[in-house]
Amino acid sequence: MNRMKAFTLTSFLAFILVLSACSSESGGNSGDSEASEDSVTLTIGSWRTEDKASYQKIIDKFNEENPDINVEFKPSKNTEYNTILNTALQSGEGPDIIHLRPYTPGIELADAGYLEPLDDLEGLDQYPDETLAASKGSDDKHYGVPLNMSTTQMFYNKKMFEEMGLEEPQTWDEFMALNEKIKKEGTTPIALGTKEGWLLSLSHGIIGPAHYGGNEFVDQITAGETDFTSDEFQSSIDAMDELKQFFPENYEGLGMEDIRTMFFTGDAAMFPLGSWEIEVLREMNPDLELGFFPIPSAVGKEPTITTWVDGSYAINASSEHKDAAKKFLQFMTTEEFGTMFTEEFKMISAIPGIESEDELVNALGKAAEEQSTPYMMLVHFAGGNPSTKATIETELQGMYLGERTPEEVAKTVQESAQSWYEPLQK
Template identity: 70%
Template sequence: MKRMLSLFLGVLLVLSLALAGCSNSGSDTEGDGEDGDGEVLTIGSWRTEDKAAYDKIIEAFNEEHPDIKVEFKPSKNTEYDTILNTALQSGEGPDIIQLRPYAPGMELAKAGYLEPIDDLDGIDVFTEETLSAATSEDGKVYGVPLSLNSAQMFYNKKIFNDLGLEEPKTWDEFIELNEKLKEEGVTPIALGTKEGWLLSLAHAIVGPAHYGANEFVDQITEGDKTFTSEEFVSSLDAMDELKQYFPENYEGLGMEDIRTLFFTEEAAMFPLGSWEIEVLREMSPDLEIGFFPMPSAEGKDPTMTTWVDGSYGINANSTNKEEAKKFLEFMTTEKFAKLFSDELARIPAVPGVKTEDELVTAMAEASNEYSTSYMMLVHFNRGNPTTKATLETELQGMYLGKQTPKGVAEKLQGNAVTYFEPFQ
């Protein structure tokens, strides 16, 4: 009996292992599709907050391409670059990659990780200037531009109305506005210095009011001016001056902290990009948001800092390139642009698309009228570390009392001269 029982248990063990093996094999060969039918076209992004909107965008895409399964798989903004680069170096990564604008994104093209898309149907809808954010040094286009960003000073309309305040028209009026808010016990500007990118963005808003906007950008990119020129140093002086209007303990505050200060109405103003509208409305639907271009300190026109935000490119190692092209072609259409704008309160890169959102429309109009380049992102986001990153680090040092505005300028110039030919 014992021998028969042992034999019976042995047969059961063999059968169970065989069944388990069949089960594993089946899941490996069926692909990633939800119903086991084919692979899923994956989209990588740093915009975790856009998941619900992309579900609707994918649904619209599937109305025309029901056979292509698409999944939006974002990573946390601060972790995205590391996760993406690690995957690409292993020959993997998402089929469609959201590219950082200008030089950082085009580094992936130079490394051979992206598929050129010059022949993509619909790519010619974009202007040359817009495509420049996804055009590499080899002259080839590697991404479909997603949106046009602007950076400006948001403000709480209710606080302004309650205190009888108006949008400033000059730099002196802007300082007076901050003083009045401070006197009333309201934090004037929601800004923290813990995260460096917040400082380069804030400087992109404040700086042109002092160094002269597009004229200075042309001069410095041609080598006629430098970062140690008087105009640029004055922009750093202005950044230093504004610290008295930041929240208490601003050195330890990051993005989540300053956003909370603004949407809970503890701070009256918030220097940030146009992409933030959707997030703020989600946090506080009743928040009355206004904005104003930054008034000039030189008696010139106000400025709205603008640039092309991320583009979407195709992973050179993707096994779904044809499907990826179809999705990118969809992203060049007015149908996509309208849906993108309506769902995310963003200015789409596809030209001529109107939105019903009054705030977004007003920002788009102001961007067209008062546009100036995000100089550090568009022209000086190179080097090791980049000049943009150097600005962020040195401004953090300035706010900790370890650096001066003039010292920041000298560090920037020393960094840029290592790669920027007009300075050499």
């Protein structure tokens, strides 16, 4: 009886083995094995930790047409990203797809040989030359797919303006009078602190063009036809100094989190910052009614919105999956991606012609097309060691602490630029 049981069990196991073999031959497990062998995994490095959920939606859309390319969005903390990325690249490692800082930092990576040229990537020809310039190497090759356009402008609280009977200013004098009226009402006019230097170069990028004249001055100084000690640029520094009377109390000790909180809680009426803040502010205060206006000119020019390409995506030259990475970057040049990006991130896509269903984002996009001036310090003067952009930040901090005069600020900025920028060395 025991022998019969043993024989039956042995026969049953043999049957199971035969059945499994037949299943493999018919493509069951074998097909899964091939899919696993054929698939690749791409990693994306970025400083946008807050965007992880939105990027997953982008990746899911990409996978509908590319199921064998696994994409992992692995951002690092904003303040640590550059160090982490540079250390990895120097070791021949790093993510397959790299979120490039715009202009000088990204171009330096291209010039160092860390990035794969993308001149043959279909879709790049739709971007204007000035957009592609954000990630164009010194060898004139293209290394990045532009992601988004950022803008800086004066945001304001619509409800507060309505309650105070205020309207968007059309001239510089009207802007100054508006500040005076808000201050008399017992409210801080402008939420700005000087603790973090980047806030000051950013704010100068908003205020400065109203005094130095926008694009005309930018063309002249980049050609070496004028410099930073000119009356036009000096007046922009003087304006930054004059506006401090409308900043919060103890502004010298306030950073980004402080001034953002002041604005979304209604302790300040205006907030000079970038388009990326829209969603953050709405999350903090869903009832906040946001408006914006370009800073009106003090010299009879048109008001301007300051713009720049705020990041591109590149391929790591050491990646083992360049073809797969190119497929993902190709997807990023499509209208489908541009539309999805705009709606998910509430930012302005770098792809021309993409519109948003968000009224505020769409209005900013149109203003950027019609009233654009470049963020001069980032686009043209982020070179040098320390960079001229970093120099104006520390100099303005010194001015707000009473340690530097506006004239000393302009003089030091000129010395910094002249030390490395050839057109100013003539």
